[in-house]
Amino acid sequence: NAGVTQTPKFQVLKTGQSMTLQCAQDMNHEYMSWYRQDPGMGLRLIHYSVGAGITDQGEVPNGYNVSRSTTEDFPLRLLSAAPSQTSVYFCASRLRDSLNHYNSPLHFGNGTRLTVT
Amino acid sequence: AQSVTQLDSHVSVSEGTPVLLRCNYSSSYSPSLFWYVQHPNKGLQLLLKYTSAATLVKGINGFEAEFKKSETSFHLTKPSAHMSDAAEYFCVVSTPRGSQGNLIFGKGTKLSVKP
Numbered sequence: 617n618a619g620v621t622q623t624p625k626f627q628v629l630k631t632g633q634s635m636t637l638q639c640a641q642d643m644n645h646e647y648m649s650w651y652r653q654d655p656g657m658g659l660r661l662i663h664y665s666v667g668a669g670i671t672d673q674g675e676v677p678n679g680y681n682v683s684r685s686t687t688e689d690f691p692l693r694l695l696s697a698a699p700s701q702t703s704v705y706f707c708a709s710r711l712r713d714s715l716n717h718y719n720s721p722l723h724f725g726n727g728t729r730l731t732v733t
Numbered sequence: 734a735q736s737v738t739q740l741d742s743h744v745s746v747s748e749g750t751p752v753l754l755r756c757n758y759s760s761s762y763s764p765s766l767f768w769y770v771q772h773p774n775k776g777l778q779l780l781l782k783y784t785s786a787a788t789l790v791k792g793i794n795g796f797e798a799e800f801k802k803s804e805t806s807f808h809l810t811k812p813s814a815h816m817s818d819a820a821e822y823f824c825v826v827s828t829p830r831g832s833q834g835n836l837i838f839g840k841g842t843k844l845s846v847k848p
Contacts, residue, residue, distance in 0.1 A: 620776075656840070657840075658823075658838050658839065658840045658841060659777075659823070659838045661836075706776055706777070708777075718764075718765050718827040718828055718829050718835070718836075719765045719782075719784040719827070721767050721779045721782050722767075722777075722779075722825075722836070723779075724769075724776035724777040724778070725776050726774075726775055726776045727775070727776055729774075
C-alpha cells in the first residue's frame, strides 16, 4: 500500500524561484492538507482541501498556492521562494466522515526537505 | 479555546525501563486524541487514538495511553523502552469545531533511549 506519496524528497532553490511539491494518495481520502515543520514551532497548517475543487487556507498560507483537481492529488506551489520557506513540508490526508470527521486520524507522507538560499 | 501541551520537550530513559510522555489538553468539546511518532527523516506515524470508547487505548509497538477527563490528560506509556523507540512523539487533539474539525498539534517530545 503506497498511502501518501510526496515528491521530491529533497530540493534546493534560489530565492525567487518557483516550484511545485507533489502529493498523491491512493486511499480515496477526501481531506488533504499541507503542513510545514520547523524546529520549536511544531507543525503548522498551510492549506487544506475537503474534496476536488475545494481548498481553504490554514494558519500560514502566505507565499503558497494549492489546487485540487482530483481526489488523489494535492500539489503545493511556491510562487517566489524565500529563505523563510526553508522547512520540511508534509502532506497528510484523512477520511472525511460527515458525522464524525474529527475521529479520523491523519495519514502522513515522508516529507519534502526544502532549502532556499 | 482548544489547546494541547506536551509537558516535556525531552525525555531520556534507559533501555528496559518504563516510558512516560505527558500530554494535557483543553477543549470545549468532547475531543478525539491521537499520539503520533516521528523517526528521523520520516513522516508522522499513528501510534494510537482515543475516540470516546474505552479510556485505556492500546497502540502499536507496546504503547498505550489513558484518557482521563477529570485531569484533561492523555499520557503515553510503555512498560519497557527499546532502542528503536528513540524518536519524537506528538500528541494531537481533534475537535468538531469548524466544518472540517480542528486539529491541534503539541510541540513534540523527543525520546532518547540509552543502552
